[in-house]
Amino acid sequence: MTADFGTPTPWQIATVERVVVETYRARTFSLRLAEPRSFRAGQHYDVRLTAPDGYQAQRSYSIASPPPPDGSDAAGAGLADVIDLTVELIPDGEVSPYFHEVVQPGDALEVRGPIGGPFTWGSDLGGPLLLLAGGSGIVPLRSILAHRATAAPDSAALLLYSARTPADVIYRDWLDAQAQCAGKVAVRYAFTRRPPPLWDGYARRIDPPMLSDCIAALAHLDDAGRPPLCYACGPTGFVENAADALLSVGISETSIRTERFGPTS
Amino acid sequence: MTTRGFFGRRREAPPRPIPPGQYLERGFPVLTAGPTQRIPLEQWQFSLVGVDGEPLGQWDWAQFCALPQTEVFTDIHCVTKWSKLDTTWKGVTIDDLLAAAGVVNTPPYLMAFSYGGYTTNLPSWDVLGGRGMVALEFDGKPIEAQHGGPARLVVPHLYFWKSAKWLQGIRFMDADRPGFWEQYGYHMYGDPWKEQRYWGD
Ligand SMILES: Cc1cc2nc3c(=O)[nH]c(=O)nc-3n(C[C@H](O)[C@H](O)[C@H](O)COP(=O)(O)OP(=O)(O)OC[C@H]3O[C@@H](n4cnc5c(N)ncnc54)[C@H](O)[C@@H]3O)c2cc1C
Numbered sequence: 338m339t340a341d342f343g344t345p346t347p348w349q350i351a352t353v354e355r356v357v358v359e360t361y362r363a364r365t366f367s368l369r370l371a372e373p374r375s376f377r378a379g380q381h382y383d384v385r386l387t388a389p390d391g392y393q394a395q396r397s398y399s400i401a402s403p404p405p406p407d408g409s410d411a412a413g414a415g416l417a418d419v420i421d422l423t424v425e426l427i428p429d430g431e432v433s434p435y436f437h438e439v440v441q442p443g444d445a446l447e448v449r450g451p452i453g454g455p456f457t458w459g460s461d462l463g464g465p466l467l468l469l470a471g472g473s474g475i476v477p478l479r480s481i482l483a484h485r486a487t488a489a490p491d492s493a494a495l496l497l498y499s500a501r502t503p504a505d506v507i508y509r510d511w512l513d514a515q516a517q518c519a520g521k522v523a524v525r526y527a528f529t530r531r532p533p534p535l536w537d538g539y540a541r542r543i544d545p546p547m548l549s550d551c552i553a554a555l556a557h558l559d560d561a562g563r564p565p566l567c568y569a570c571g572p573t574g575f576v577e578n579a580a581d582a583l584l585s586v587g588i589s590e591t592s593i594r595t596e597r598f599g600p601t602s
Numbered sequence: 603m604t605t606r607g608f609f610g611r612r613r614e615a616p617p618r619p620i621p622p623g624q625y626l627e628r629g630f631p632v633l634t635a636g637p638t639q640r641i642p643l644e645q646w647q648f649s650l651v652g653v654d655g656e657p658l659g660q661w662d663w664a665q666f667c668a669l670p671q672t673e674v675f676t677d678i679h680c681v682t683k684w685s686k687l688d689t690t691w692k693g694v695t696i697d698d699l700l701a702a703a704g705v706v707n708t709p710p711y712l713m714a715f716s717y718g719g720y721t722t723n724l725p726s727w728d729v730l731g732g733r734g735m736v737a738l739e740f741d742g743k744p745i746e747a748q749h750g751g752p753a754r755l756v757v758p759h760l761y762f763w764k765s766a767k768w769l770q771g772i773r774f775m776d777a778d779r780p781g782f783w784e785q786y787g788y789h790m791y792g793d794p795w796k797e798q799r800y801w802g803d
Contacts, residue, residue: 347802350603385623387603388610395623395683431611431625439607447603452800454786455635573632577748580637590637590718597632 346372346449348385353444354419362426363473363507364437365401368448373416376404378484379457379477379568379596382422382450386435396432398422399476399570399596400451401508403483423507425473456596458484462566464492465559467551469543469579471499471571474598475507478570482515482522493558495523495565497551499543499575501530521558525551543575545582552586566592572599620677620685621794627684630749635782638748639718639768646752648736649771650703658774659703663752669694669702672735676758678765679794691756693737696729696772709774713781714755714766722755722766722781723790726774729757736769761792761799 351368358364381399401423405415424436440446458466458481466485468478475498485494500506506526516524527539527547539547556562567588569579576597583593616626643663650658661669673692679685700708708726715721728734734757737745745751750767757764763783784790789798797803 386605386608386610388608389604390610392610393623394608394610394625397682434611435608444606445603446605449800452787454783573748577632577638584637593637595634595636597634599631 346374348447348449351420351446351448353440353442353446355442356440359423359507360505362437362505363423364426365421365423366436366440367402367419367421368446369419370417370448373418374451375416376400376420376451377457377459378404378480380451380453381477382420382448383452384422384432385447385449386432387447394432397452398424399480401476401479403480403487406487423473423476423479425507453596456568456570456594458566458568460485460488460492464489464494465555465563465565466492466494467555467565467567468494468496469499469567469569469571469583470496471543471569471575471579472501472505472598473507474569474571474575474596476570477596478568479508479511481568482512486515486522491521493521493555495525495551495555495558497525497527497543497547499527499529499571502528503531503533523554523558525554543579543582545585548579548582548586552588564588564592566594568594568596570596570598573597616685616687618687620687621679622797623799624679624683624685624794627686630686631680631682631684632748633680633682633763634748634767635720636718639716640747641717641752641768643752648753648769650699650705651771651773653709653774653776655773658705659699666694666736666753667738670698671738672698672732674732674735674756674758676756678756678758678762681761681763681788681792681799685794690739690741691735691737691758692739692742693735693753693756695732695735697732699736699772700730709776711775711778713773713775713779714764715770715773716766717768717770720766720768720782722764723775723779723784724757724760724764725778725791728760729755733757733759759793761789761794763788764792 349372355367381397385395387393402421426437427433512524532540646663648661677687737756755766
């Protein structure tokens with residue numbers, strides 16, 4: 338188990354290569370690592386900021402990009418020299434506003450990783466996959482989806498993405514392209530505040546009937562009709578609700594993996 | 603390394619020092635690898651197990667509540683970077699638990715195990731002498747399921763993943779072995795003041 342998940346490195350310097358504006362409050366930062374590392378889809382990095390007086394702030398950010406193809410490190414995994422982190426702006430926050438207001442290409446940041454074990458996916462785990470994202474909880478699920486496309490293209494996957502409004506959806510073009518080109522992937526949105534006009538999709542929080550519906554749709558995509566492996570990620574309240582709803586529609590506890598981003602809401 | 607353009611936005615200075623790399627949180631975030639466990643009190647059982655798997659003591663909810671109850675007032679520190687000050691926990695100290703079970707010689711290590719399969723390892727010293735308890739109440743109320751109720755371990759001087767939620771029992775060990783997060787690269791001991799988050803720290 339140890340080699341697979343990688344011991345987090347000591348702190349290292351990453352150079353910001355590119356900043357992409359994803360939505361009005363989400364940006365993706367491509368970081369070039371001084372010391373390339375392998376990682377599993379779903380893992381995160383810690384970022385540490387240091388003020389001139391020595392004060393430091395640390396936060397965790399999930400890797401949005403997929404692990405590189407198998408390669409040459411000791412465990413046979415590929416080394417990633419660039420990782421993408423997507424940071425959602427919490428206006429009264431400390432670290433996310435720094436990313437949005439200050440960070441630009443060429444900046445150096447201290448990072449360490451990869452970190453995280455249970456909330457990861459690799460082709461060894463197979464499918465079908467039911468991915469439940471709440472807000473910025475999409476970030477590690479994007480890595481999993483992108484990794485699935487090359488590592489296990491025959492595994493079916495359904496992403497159910499809960500966002501306030503369509504303007505809050507991160508990676509929209511990429512997600513819709515996944516659903517269109519690959520017959521085994523479906524993407525559904527649930528808008529909790531302001532659905533678009535004439536929207537015939539979900540317009541409420543995730544609940545058991547919605548999950549039953551998605552599980553049935555996923556069973557159509559999966560030839561064997563096996564029960565799904567489920568990943569739920571987002572703010573604590575979202576994950577609590579999603580995990581409880583999964584249990585209530587009969588998904589076994591051992592098939593549910595969770596990552597809680599935020600405080601209790 | 604100083605980070606360009608970062609000056610910190612400390613909204614409030616902690617009234618006393620908090621461990622390095624931590625920030626002050628008023629809410630109560632949750633770190634759990636799976637769904638919240640919901641254990642009905644009438645099914646709840648707590649066991650103390652010896653190094654060879656021999657039972658040393660077992661309690662149901664009513665029996666456990668009848669053990670001496672102690673209150674502790676303390677700060678807690680989660681490896682995901684938040685610290686919460688001035689929390690109150692009430693429950694049974696490990697000292698009282700061992701006394702109730704008649705255990706005299708405590709083996710050097712223990713594995714806390716939980717409903718749902720979670721485990722975490724600790725040196726026994728770190729839960730003795732009033733340093734650890736099985737808490738049943740948080741801030742004067744039964745502990746909510748999402749925060750580890752009905753009963754959770756509380757060992758406040760170590761990162762809070764050591765304070766296993768949904769505690770089902772404690773198994774003693776002759777040698778230290780990694781628990782759940784520890785197998786995934788989290789530190790075997792986890793002292794927040796030494797910032798022992800991950801292997802090698
Ligand atoms: C394992 C892990 C992975 C993470 N991955 C990502 C990621 O990929 N992208 C990402 O944007 N964030 C991610 N986060 C959250 C991130 O670490 C920070 O918590 C977040 O950026 C807020 O930090 P801040 O310093 O801006 O706000 P803080 O100064 O920490 O908080 C300011 C206020 O906002 C509240 N708050 C904090 N976080 C949230 C939130 N998510 N929603 C609503 N209110 C909040 C706080 O309680 C506080 O009141 C992850 C967290 C964890 C534990």
